[in-house]
Amino acid sequence: MESGVFHSSYQADMGLRPTPLMRIRLIVVLVAAVVFPFFANNYQLTLANQILIASIGAIGLNILTGFTGQISLGQGGFMAIGAYSSALLVINLGVPWWLSVLLACVITAIVGGFFGLPSLRLKGLYLAIATLAAQQIIEWGIIRSPLTGGVEALVVDPPLLFGINLSRDFNFYWLGLILLIGTVLFAVNLFRTKVGRAFIAIRDQDIAAEVMGVNVFRYKLLAFATSSFFVGLSGALLAQYRTIVSFDRFTIETSITYLAIIIIGGLGSVSGSIYGAIFMTLLPAVLTNIGSALENTIPQMAGLIPFVRKAVFGLTIILFLIFEPEGLAKIWRDIKDYFRLWPFSY
């Protein structure tokens, strides 16, 4: 803990960022985020947008898995529902894109709540397997339904706001950033409310939570719905940003990637979700760049890169789980703790 900080009102004491250093760090990060797009090239902006979308999805999953302790392997399916709802509402019903995004979130929340129903009876790995089945069934539904165009991709008109094309990298960045900030604010505040505390109580010991008067089933469903809302948001944003929706972006691999994001970032940590999203988006990009740099010296490299990426992905998960199960959020905390007393730490 920081010493030498004196609060004279409850309001100051309850602040999300109670110490000056924390506020300075926040301002630095915000300024960097605002200045970044003016200096970045298109490639970097694309990566940044992927990070923004992944962060929203990861926070959604973390609400369910990290905070409520319900393991979900259905993330890809829920994102698909968000993306397809948003795209189909625009294409078939002519709904404005912003309304379609909002409706997609609500639809995903409802579907997520529905798939949360088995959590009444199942927990732990049984629930994980049930969500795995949900993922397979949703995937099948998308491929076989005449509505979604099956394996063909859906093409959406680019979203326009006052005549500005938001699917352009530079423009989308601002939309994504604002929505991510909104999501973060919601999530960090959620866990200061009764509902959020109930989620955490269920994760830590569900029977004890029940005894203390938490309606476990209701709050589990609520956790599924809340989580799916944001997962749907990230899916819908992906649809609007790419303007192309195809099922292969939402397979079981996606579910696994998102679980990896929150594990590597830090389970039960909102900021960890973002660190994880940054890490898991940049890692393959960096590997690809290294690969193409090596291509001239080692020509076989080009064909091997996808496998190297996959191997590194698996290895990263394994190594993090063995050596730092609390993820990047813990590493960052350790660094801060180290420098708090530096150079006079004992």
Added chain:
Amino acid sequence: MENFLQLTFTGLTNGAIFALVGLGFVLIYKASDVINFAQGDFLLVGAYIAYGFIVQVGLPWGIGVLLAMAAAVLLGIFVERLILRPLIGEPIISVIMVTIGLSSLLRAIVNGIWGTTGRAFPSFLPDTPVNIGGALIPMDRFIALLIVSVLLAGFMLFFRYSKEGIAMRATADDQQAALSMGISVKRIFAIAWSIAAVVAAIAGIIVANIVELNGAAVAGIGLRVFPVVILGGLDSIPGAILGGIIIGLLETYTAGYTPPELGLSAVIPFIVLILILMVKPYGLFGEVRIERV
């Protein structure tokens, strides 16, 4: 009628393979409470190593298969010692994720070495069609069914009579008690993982023989093992066998009797999975765990 017979035999052989994979899965779960998402990739590794020895090195197939099985034992011990043992006592999500990571790693290594395109496996099982009541069944499916039955029977005897088998059952029942009886639980874990890897390798070789050596097809079996073991009960070996056969038959019948454009056969095991979880989460033979505060 011929069609029905044909489907039944195909379903039975598929089911037997599922049962074999499910057996390894249940073994690991029983012994160490680990859900192994990499079971499908063990199939892949086993099949490709056998392919490497037989086709690329040019060994006779018997020796190739034996070497592949030996490699699978090593892989099992290696995985248990290096990856799973540090995670003993960690929450369930860590254990699930570490096997998912392992699955990704193994598949990447296999695909990196042998590529992703399907390869023709040297079919050392004869595939001359046999006529049974008008249905033509390839011989290799019979042999596969036979091999699997012998293996499963062998494992039943192993658990019933051999010292290691009894020690494994004791460990599955109560680790503390097993430890105090002088059973090395670590050794039991290693044995469970190597047996699981070996049966997966055998299953992989059989699949490669009957169909072809194709990464996606072989590893897809890894996902379908979940309906199998949930249906039979996660900790029941007879359950895995029965579950495998039921799912295998169900899948083939669905493929045979529903319009193919629906693609229902790929998803039907998972629908069954959800239904079973809703109605009878511990499966047909699984031990019901009652939670107390």
